[in-house]
Amino acid sequence: MGRMGTRVSDRIAAIAPSATLAVDAKAKALKAAGEPVIGFGAGEPDFPTPDHIVEAAVAACKDPKNHRYTPAGGLPELKEAVAAKTARDSGYDIDAGQVLITNGGKHAVANAVATLIDPGDEVLLPAPYWTTYPEPIRRAGGTVVEIATDEGSGFQVTVDQLEKARTPKTKALVFVSPSNPTGAVYPRAQIEAIGRWAVEHGIWVITDEIYEHLVYGANEHHSMPVLVPELADRCIVLNGVAKTYAMTGWRVGWMIGPTDIVKAATNLQSHETSNVANVSQRAALAAVSGGLDDVARFRENFDRRRIAMYESLNAIPGVTVLEPEGAFYAFPSFKAVLQRPVLGRQVSTTLELADLILEEAKVAIVPGEAFSAPGYARLSFALGDDDLREGVARIADLLAK
Numbered sequence: 339m340g341r342m343g344t345r346v347s348d349r350i351a352a353i354a355p356s357a358t359l360a361v362d363a364k365a366k367a368l369k370a371a372g373e374p375v376i377g378f379g380a381g382e383p384d385f386p387t388p389d390h391i392v393e394a395a396v397a398a399c400k401d402p403k404n405h406r407y408t409p410a411g412g413l414p415e416l417k418e419a420v421a422a423k424t425a426r427d428s429g430y431d432i433d434a435g436q437v438l439i440t441n442g443g444k445h446a447v448a449n450a451v452a453t454l455i456d457p458g459d460e461v462l463l464p465a466p467y468w469t470t471y472p473e474p475i476r477r478a479g480g481t482v483v484e485i486a487t488d489e490g491s492g493f494q495v496t497v498d499q500l501e502k503a504r505t506p507k508t509k510a511l512v513f514v515s516p517s518n519p520t521g522a523v524y525p526r527a528q529i530e531a532i533g534r535w536a537v538e539h540g541i542w543v544i545t546d547e548i549y550e551h552l553v554y555g556a557n558e559h560h561s562m563p564v565l566v567p568e569l570a571d572r573c574i575v576l577n578g579v580a581k582t583y584a585m586t587g588w589r590v591g592w593m594i595g596p597t598d599i600v601k602a603a604t605n606l607q608s609h610e611t612s613n614v615a616n617v618s619q620r621a622a623l624a625a626v627s628g629g630l631d632d633v634a635r636f637r638e639n640f641d642r643r644r645i646a647m648y649e650s651l652n653a654i655p656g657v658t659v660l661e662p663e664g665a666f667y668a669f670p671s672f673k674a675v676l677q678r679p680v681l682g683r684q685v686s687t688t689l690e691l692a693d694l695i696l697e698e699a700k701v702a703i704v705p706g707e708a709f710s711a712p713g714y715a716r717l718s719f720a721l722g723d724d725d726l727r728e729g730v731a732r733i734a735d736l737l738a739k
């Protein structure tokens with residue numbers, strides 16, 4: 339038995355279930371039972387994967403060379419295409435030897451952290467943060483050092499805050515822009531300042547660029563190692579096809595880093611999972627070497643839904659939300675709602691409120707507790723316009739009762 343008294347090992351027993359997947363599972367179960375549930379929980383585009391990508395996968399299925407093991411770190415042609423795409427999209431010049439193809443962006447997070455973090459290392463994590471970041475850090479024996487941000491700074495961490503949190507044990511910073519869960523997009527000058535601070539203190543940056551193409555209005559995506567080239571030797575870029583090409587189910591992501599780190603991470607992957615399914619890699623190859631027309635179409639739809647969600651949430655008494663700048667999430671505050679009864683009940687946390695909204699209004703939202711931000715909730719706007727309108731209206735009706 340582990341020290342925690344379970345049959346499960348201490349390390350694994352200490353892992354919290356993914357709160358976002360839990361909400362989604364509960365909502366899907368209610369839906370399967372015939373309830374008219376509207377889900378704002380899942381972080382995935384509602385569009386099907388574009389045809390030319392699916393067709394490349396169908397062809398790949400029929401080619402026996404894809405029925406075999408291939409190099410653990412990814413198909414050489416996909417690594418080349420990722421290098422070319424990275425230069426095209428963010429201006430970061432890398433070679434294929436700096437790329438490891440992983441089972442989705444989530445696996446890239448796990449590999450990057452496992453390769454970098456030793457027991458006792460401190461990792462700076464601006465909050466609210468995506469639920470998946472802290473777990474692999476703790477599993478590696480690292481210490482998560484949370485840095486709280488709020489609406490006042492647009493949910494963006496400052497160099498002052500980072501500097502206050504820095505100790506001799508600080509090994510790395512996890513950075514994400516556009517952000518899940520807040521929808522924040524850091525301006526160029528701030529990304530540059532954070533990169534310079536990291537270089538000055540020899541701190542690694544793991545920068546997650548999975549939402550790079552989903553920025554709205556005047557917001558722009560900038561890649562930290564492009565703005566601060568001296569950072570490249572201590573920088574890992576995470577990315578994948580899930581959000582850009584509506585390919586969440588295909589499970590292809592990648593990490594880009596210095597060659598020694600990528601070689602070590604590839605070694606790890608060779609024992610853990612071997613190569614990502616070749617059919618999926620061939621689909622990803624078609625995606626990244628194709629154009630950006632499909633994502634432009636997705637972005638246009640998300641942008642319209644973003645405005646609809648922003649306006650309709652802000653119109654609910656007690657709810658306030660910043661205009662999402664990127665990704666496909668709104669992150670409203672429900673703090674004022676928690677001060678008064680709903681349906682005659684005093685609801686004191688967003689965890690309880692999310693449960694009540696799911697039970698009574700049949701609408702799934704992810705409580706801020708999942709992102710270390712109680713008082714808030716995350717609503718994805720990657721769903722159809724009618725569902726979006728109806729879902730927010732149901733929340734508004736419930737909160738008026």
Ligand SMILES: Cc1ncc(COP(=O)(O)O)c(C=O)c1O
Nearest residue numbers: 381442443444518548578580591
């Ligand atoms: C910030 C961020 N990074 C990475 C991922 C990983 O996506 P996937 O594992 O589906 O490629 C997600 C998915 O929700 C995300 O929100």
